[in-house]
Amino acid sequence: MNGTVHALQPLQSLHRSGKPERAEVEAAVRTIIRWTGDDPDREGLVETPARLVRALEEFFCGYREDPADILQKSFEEVDGYDEMVVLRDVRFESHCEHHIAPIVGCASVAYVPRGRVVGISKLARVVQAFARRLQIQEKLTAQIANTIDTVLKPMGVGVVIKAVHHCMTTRGVHKPDSSLVTSRMLGCFRDDAELRRQFIGLIE
Secondary structure, eight states: OHHHHHHHSOGGGGGTTOOOOHHHHHHHHHHHHHHHTOOTTSTTTTTHHHHHHHHHHHHTGGGGOOHHHHTOOEEOOOTTOOSOEEEEEEEEEEEETTTOOEEEEEEEEEEEOSSOEEOHHHHHHHHHHHHSSEEOHHHHHHHHHHHHHHHHOOSEEEEEEEEEEHHHHSSTTOOTTOOEEEEEEEEHHHHOHHHHHHHHHHHO
């Protein structure tokens, strides 16, 4: 329960100390450039601080979205449909909260509706909203599943994520062929082994 509450809490609470001004961030980037041994005033780097800040705004735009709001509009005219809804291979880019290195992968999301369904693009947007934050994959997987479960109240939710972590493929242990797979099963996906196998079979 605590994890679910954290996933849905207002984003303003994540910035209690106040958000730095753009100029402060650009100055910090200039400091990092000097720390690497280069000159932030040379032609190729003079605009890099501003470019990086714009890139960071895109990388971390998920902090400006509430994933629960994305799922609010749903449809009840389903003619009794109560089988799995599966959205496969939702590509995402995130960043590791330990090294701020890219995490690139795909998420597959499934749920069994209880009288109402949501537009499939909304599921992809929930994945993106959580991915566009500093993350670890385990938490990302749980946040997506918990939010769908809390808002839609389906019979069950399943989320499987496979991703490559650049914090271990381009640095550290340098294992470029490795990937991490995580899953979160709730409701009937946790309780029904056959349903779970069907889900895994569909996404594989």
